[in-house]
Structure formats: structure tokens, C-alpha cells
Amino acid sequence: MRCGERLLVRPRMMWRVLALLLVGVVFTTQAAAADPLPSWHDSPARTAILEFVERTTTPGSPDFLEPAARIAVFDNDGTLWPETPLPFQAQFVLDELERLQGDHPEWKENPAITAALAGDVASVLRSGPGQGAMLLEATHAGMTVDDFQSRVRRWLDTARHPDHGRPYSDLAYQPMLEVLDLLRDHGFTPFIVSGGGADFMRVWAEEVYGIPPSQVIGSYGKVRYELRNDRPLLIKEGGIELIDDREGKPVGIHRFIGRRPVACFGNSDGDQAMLEWTTIEHEPSFGLIVHHTDAVRESAYDSDPKGTGKLVTALEAAPRRGWVVVDMARDWKVVFKPLEGAPQR
Amino acid sequence: MRCGERLLVRPRMMWRVLALLLVGVVFTTQAAAADPLPSWHDSPARTAILEFVERTTTPGSPDFLEPAARIAVFDNDGTLWPETPLPFQAQFVLDELERLQGDHPEWKENPAITAALAGDVASVLRSGPGQGAMLLEATHAGMTVDDFQSRVRRWLDTARHPDHGRPYSDLAYQPMLEVLDLLRDHGFTPFIVSGGGADFMRVWAEEVYGIPPSQVIGSYGKVRYELRNDRPLLIKEGGIELIDDREGKPVGIHRFIGRRPVACFGNSDGDQAMLEWTTIEHEPSFGLIVHHTDAVRESAYDSDPKGTGKLVTALEAAPRRGWVVVDMARDWKVVFKPLEGAPQR
Numbered sequence: 001m002r003c004g005e006r007l008l009v010r011p012r013m014m015w016r017v018l019a020l021l022l023v024g025v026v027f028t029t030q031a032a033a034a035d036p037l038p039s040w041h042d043s044p045a046r047t048a049i050l051e052f053v054e055r056t057t058t059p060g061s062p063d064f065l066e067p068a069a070r071i072a073v074f075d076n077d078g079t080l081w082p083e084t085p086l087p088f089q090a091q092f093v094l095d096e097l098e099r100l101q102g103d104h105p106e107w108k109e110n111p112a113i114t115a116a117l118a119g120d121v122a123s124v125l126r127s128g129p130g131q132g133a134m135l136l137e138a139t140h141a142g143m144t145v146d147d148f149q150s151r152v153r154r155w156l157d158t159a160r161h162p163d164h165g166r167p168y169s170d171l172a173y174q175p176m177l178e179v180l181d182l183l184r185d186h187g188f189t190p191f192i193v194s195g196g197g198a199d200f201m202r203v204w205a206e207e208v209y210g211i212p213p214s215q216v217i218g219s220y221g222k223v224r225y226e227l228r229n230d231r232p233l234l235i236k237e238g239g240i241e242l243i244d245d246r247e248g249k250p251v252g253i254h255r256f257i258g259r260r261p262v263a264c265f266g267n268s269d270g271d272q273a274m275l276e277w278t279t280i281e282h283e284p285s286f287g288l289i290v291h292h293t294d295a296v297r298e299s300a301y302d303s304d305p306k307g308t309g310k311l312v313t314a315l316e317a318a319p320r321r322g323w324v325v326v327d328m329a330r331d332w333k334v335v336f337k338p339l340e341g342a343p344q345r
Numbered sequence: 346m347r348c349g350e351r352l353l354v355r356p357r358m359m360w361r362v363l364a365l366l367l368v369g370v371v372f373t374t375q376a377a378a379a380d381p382l383p384s385w386h387d388s389p390a391r392t393a394i395l396e397f398v399e400r401t402t403t404p405g406s407p408d409f410l411e412p413a414a415r416i417a418v419f420d421n422d423g424t425l426w427p428e429t430p431l432p433f434q435a436q437f438v439l440d441e442l443e444r445l446q447g448d449h450p451e452w453k454e455n456p457a458i459t460a461a462l463a464g465d466v467a468s469v470l471r472s473g474p475g476q477g478a479m480l481l482e483a484t485h486a487g488m489t490v491d492d493f494q495s496r497v498r499r500w501l502d503t504a505r506h507p508d509h510g511r512p513y514s515d516l517a518y519q520p521m522l523e524v525l526d527l528l529r530d531h532g533f534t535p536f537i538v539s540g541g542g543a544d545f546m547r548v549w550a551e552e553v554y555g556i557p558p559s560q561v562i563g564s565y566g567k568v569r570y571e572l573r574n575d576r577p578l579l580i581k582e583g584g585i586e587l588i589d590d591r592e593g594k595p596v597g598i599h600r601f602i603g604r605r606p607v608a609c610f611g612n613s614d615g616d617q618a619m620l621e622w623t624t625i626e627h628e629p630s631f632g633l634i635v636h637h638t639d640a641v642r643e644s645a646y647d648s649d650p651k652g653t654g655k656l657v658t659a660l661e662a663a664p665r666r667g668w669v670v671v672d673m674a675r676d677w678k679v680v681f682k683p684l685e686g687a688p689q690r
Contacts, residue, residue, distance in 0.1 A: 068557060145599060189559075202603045212413060213603025214534075214559075225595040225618055232622045234599050241586065250570040254490060254579050256601060258547045258558025273570055277577045 036182045039175040043331045048324045052286040057186045063284040067187040072263035076194035079267045084299040088168045094121040096139040141238030152203040169204045174337045191215045195245035217256045219244045249274035272314040287323035294329035381527045384520040388676045393669045397631040402531045408629040412532040416606040421539035423612035426517050429644040433513045439466040441484040486583030497548040514549045519682045536560045540590035562601045564589045594619035617659040632668035639674035
């Protein structure tokens with residue numbers, strides 16, 4: 001072939017072609033050698049994550065999964081960001097009650113709201129549909145979806161976490177952000193499956209985790225569509241349509257995703273049902289529990305009944321189910337996304 | 346630059362480089378020239394679709410949309426496939442009642458089921474929560490999601506459309522399949538937003554339309570998670586949690602997608618609310634109504650009260666709202682996906 005002959009007899013041209021090829025090889029090798037989980041200590045959990053991704057995405061592997069099947073679900077509070085001293089949405093409820101109480105003298109007669117304002121917001125929310133619903137009704141209903149989401153955004157812009165002094169949206173766990181990136185880089189689609197409110201999470205999940213609204217599954221209440229003065233509106237009416245927690249999580253996964261995930265990340269008994277749904281009699285699959293063991297950098301809780309994300313039965317089941325347990329203190333080099341110029345902790 | 350100099354003084358090498366570039370240009374031009382909507386006659390509707398895609402996806406266009414905003418919603422029955430003589434899911438209900446009635450002597454006492462078996466399934470289903478729910482209860486509940494979806498698959502494999510003699514899953518509208526491909530080729534994400542059952546549609550939507558389960562929004566009932574004999578199960582309990590029709594469509598869109606679509610395709614008054622939600626005070630946006638005008642090849646109905654997808658108020662509103670109306674008889678060269686070896690109609 002004449003073109004090849006010409007190239008072969010021109011060493012300088014040939015060298016340039018080889019150099020270009022070499023650059024390609026070097027770049028590829030560098031990319032392969034870069035540690036995809038730099039905030040993780042070398043640990044069984046880290047190895048298990050990498051090994052699962054490799055065996056499910058390497059062509060020819062007996063456990064290879066088509067990209068459509070690579071669905072990963074993540075709890076949010078306590079798994080992707082903290083839930084202490086209060087779940088962040090409970091803090092939002094409290095801050096909104098304080099901000100708005102001047103306009104609502106009738107709230108003084110409301111036992112749930114007075115208890116929350118007296119500092120008991122978390123236990124009122126946990127108390128169930130009756131009193132908890134009153135707090136949500138006061139702060140999450142009777143407005144358009146747009147108005148509600150503007151309130152969440154204003155809160156994120158102004159509120160600071162009491163222990164860490166940073167905006168709440170700045171407190172994602174760096175090691176988990178790396179897991180999200182690793183999975184996306186290997187063709188997985190991550191979904192959040194959280195007991196938190198969908199309308200609340202969708203305000204910030206894309207900027208904090210890179211997860212778009214349609215991949216954020218959470219609890220939700222009734223919403224009504226209305227054409228008012230020829231303007232289309234969606235109005236939050238309150239009430240609860242799905243509590244996306246415990247047995248509600250596999251239900252939410254089915255309703256929104258429509259197929260079983262192959263990887264599930266949680267931190268509490270509230271995630272046990274979705275860990276089961278992901279992993280039992282379903283191979284290949286992967287379950288992981290973030291165990292909060294780090295009272296110095298973040299918090300330590302499991303069976304402590306004051307712990308928001310109480311972890312008892314899921315931790316007991318983990319060895320039998322093959323779920324990986326992350327020891328936050330031992331396995332994570334850093335907990336939070338580093339701030340520019342600040343020391344990592 | 347030495348490399349450039351060497352190339353410039355070697356005409357034959359230069360020619361080869363130019364030839365390669367030329368091939369690239371020719372391929373690109375061929376791709377651009379290929380008609381993306383070959384089953385559409387040159388018509389205002391066809392032009393409007395192409396023009397919307399071009400102005401929202403061409404970098405630098407004042408109407409350019411980021412890919413994340415390129416969300417398109419499609420009604421299913423009557424928009425992507427027929428709904429005559431019965432909506433296909435109503436036919437499934439009837440066929441299941443007939444198949445299973447031998448095992449259910451108690452159905453003889455059920456007025457809804459006896460009316461349906463006497464040939465009135467569509468009006469019983471339309472009659473509302475009471476009697477319609479009895480039919481759904483008998484055919485869509487009391488089994489696992491897996492069992493239900495196996496029944497749908499068996500039905501698709503065996504049932505044939507009474508007018509067209511083809512499997513129901515063979516009756517997608519070819520012009521609409523081309524619209525789906527055109528949108529996907531330009532970075533849009535299509536969602537189905539249908540009054541039909543989500544569990545029913547998710548069985549076949551991926552193979553028929555290329556739309557994965559997580560992008561199929563439909564009506565749904567209660568589902569319960571249970572760990573039975575250490576096996577995780579999702580059980581369809583019946584009841585209706587969301588009727589994804591009329592005002593329920595913007596609610597479903599909000600619940601599942603979490604942002605407003607920019608393009609909406611429907612065929613009946615049941616789609617009017619989502620057409621409004623997509624287009625009013627929301628630019629750039631696009632609304633389209635498939636008007637069934639083709640009694641020869643498919644069916645003709647609008648204000649006919651027997652028509653399943655009754656189209657009155659949405660058709661009246663179309664000019665004022667700027668919604669494009671497709672005249673099926675005039676605008677579509679073919680209606681159905683061609684069968685190999687069969688003449689197109």
C-alpha cells in the first residue's frame with residue numbers, strides 16, 4: 001500500500017505518529033492508576049466496593065451487568081450526609097417555625113408546634129402522623145411547589161450547621177461522593193431513596209451529589225394541579241402519600257425505578273428492607289452500611305436510642321446477608337468534602 | 346511548525362489528508378440530509394417538530410436548552426399506540442377475566458365482572474372507583490409484581506388485536522417512534538405519562554419504545570413489601586394511589602420527574618392539563634395533539650362520546666395555546682411500524 005510505504009520510509013513522520021500513540025497509552029495508564037477512592041483507607045470495605053464494580057462492569061466477567069441493570073440506591077441522611085444533631089430537614093422545620101411564628105399567633109395553641117419550638121422538634125416529628133403531620137402542615141403545605149423550594153433554597157443559603165459551622169449543603173461525605181463518581185464512571189445510575197421529603201431534597205441534590213430530580217426518591221404528600229387565572233400551578237396540600245422509609249423503601253424503589261437495584265447503601269434499620277430487596281436471592285448484588293463510629297470527626301451511634309439513625313437489626317443481619325459494614329472512624333481518611341484552604345477533618 | 350511544513354511540501358500526502366477530511370464532510374452531510382421523520386408528510390406539524398428540536402439544541406440559539414432540561418412527556422394510549430376498539434389494558438382485563446373465570450365461581454355474583462364479561466368492560470372501567478376497581482382488583486391485585494408482569498407478558502405473546510391481527514406490542518405508531526428517536530438523538534429524555542397502569546406498561550415499554558421502566562409514569566395501586574420465608578416480595582394490594590390522568594398528569598410529572606417538561610405529546614382531553622403545565626408561561630416549549638382522523642387505516646374520533654380518548658376542550662384550546670395538531674390521515678404516510686414483508690398501511 002503506497003501510503004504505508006511512504007510513511008515507512010520517512011522516519012521523522014513515523015516518529016511523530018509513534019509519539020502520538022505513546023501519549024495516548026500514557027494517558028490511559030495514568031487514568032487507570034489514579035485511585036478512584038482516595039479518601040478511603042485501604043480496608044475490606046474499600047476492596048469490596050472496587051471488586052464489585054470491577055466484576056459487574058468488566059466485559060466477559062460472569063457477573064457482567066448490562067448498563068440498564070446498573071442501578072444503585074443510596075439512603076441520604078446518615079449515608080451521604082449527617083443526620084446529627086438533627087436530621088437536616090428537621091432543622092429546616094424548626095428554623096421555619098421560628099422564622100414564621102410572628103405571622104401565626106394561632107400556633108401558640110398548637111401543642112406540636114409549641115413542643116417543637118421548645119426544642120423537641122425531632123421527637124415530635126418521630127411521634128407519627130398526628131403531631132408530626134402538624135409540623136409538616138405548617139412548614140411544607142399551603143403553598144406552591146415553587147414557593148416551597150424557594151424557602152428551602154433561602155434556608156440553605158443562610159443556615160449553618162451547629163457543630164461544623166458550614167452550610168448544610170457543604171456537608172456531604174467526601175468518601176461517599178467518591179463512591180458516587182466511581183459508580184457513574186462505570187455506567188451505574190445512582191438514585192437517592194430517602195425518608196426525607198422529595199421536594200426538599202430535589203432543591204440541592206443535583207448540586208451536592210450530581211443527582212438530578214428524577215433520580216431523587218423520597219417521602220411526599222398530596223399535590224394538586226390547578227389553572228388559576230390562566231396560570232398552571234402545583235400546590236402542596238400536605239398529608240402523606242408515601243413514607244419512603246423501612247418497608248416503604250422497596251415500595252418507593254418499585255414505584256419510581258421499576259426494577260431491583262444491584263447496589264444499596266444505607267446506615268440504619270430504616271434501610272434494612274431495601275438492603276434485603278437489593279441483595280437476597282439476587283446476584284450479583286452489593287449491600288453496604290455506613291456505621292457511625294466517629295465521635296471525634298462526626299458522631300458515633302448505633303443502638304443508642306437517641307441516635308436518629310438507629311442501627312440494631314440491620315447491623316446484626318449484616319454478616320449473614322453479606323452486607324459490607326463501613327467503620328467510619330477506621331475506614332475514612334476524611335469525612336467531609338474539603339473546603340478550599342481549610343484543613344481536612 | 347516543522348510538521349506542517351513537511352505536509353505542505355508533499356502534495357500526495359496532502360491529498361490523502363484532504364481526501365480523509367472530505368469523507369468526513371460527506372458523511373456528516375449525508376447524516377444531516379437523512380430525513381429523521383420519513384413517515385411524516387411534509388406538513389406544518391412535521392416542520393414544527395423539526396424547528397423546535399433545532400432551536401432548542403443548536404448551540405448559540407437563544408432558545409438553547411441544556412440537556413438536563415430536555416424533558417419530553419408522551420401520553421401512551423392514542424398517542425404512541427391505539428386505544429381502539431378498546432384501550433389495550435382494558436382488553437387485557439377482559440381476556441384475563443375470561444381466562445380465569447373457571448377458577449372463580451364467586452365472580453358470577455359480582456355485577457362489575459358479569460357486566461365486563463358480557464362485553465361492557467370499557468364502560469365498567471370508566472364508571473369510576475366502585476365497579477371499575479372491582480375489575481382491577483380481580484386482575485391486578487393479590488399477587489406479586491413478578492407474577493402480574495408474567496401474566497402481562499403471556500398475554501402479549503398470545504393476544505392479537507381484533508382489527509389489525511397483530512400482537513398489541515406490534516402496533517406502535519411508526520411516525521411517533523421516529524419522533525422518539527429524533528428527540529433522543531438530540532439529547533432529550535422521553536417519559537411516558539399515561540393513565541394506564543405503570544406495572545402494565547413497564548413490561549413492554551422498553552422493547553416497544555426504548556423507554557426504560559424508570560421513565561414510565563402511570564397509574565398505580567398500593568404495593569406492600571414483605572419478607573416471607575426469608576424471600577423479599579412485593580405484593581400488589583389493589584386500590585388506587587395515583588390516577589395519572591387529567592389533573593393527575595402534572596402531579597405525576599412533578600412526583601416522578603421533579604421539573605417541568607419542555608415538550609408534551611397527547612391526544613385527548615386527558616392530556617390537556619399536562620399540555621398546559623408544559624407550555625403556559627414556559628418558554629421554549631412545545632405541545633402536540635395527535636388527532637385521530639383516519640377511519641381507513643386506524644380510527645377517527647374526537648367529540649364522539651364513544652371515542653375512548655375524547656378530544657373536545659383540548660382541541661378547542663389548541664390554537665390559543667399554540668399546540669400543534671396532527672391530522673393523522675393527512676400528515677402520516679404510514680401509521681404502524683412496518684412488518685417485514687408486509688405492505689405498509
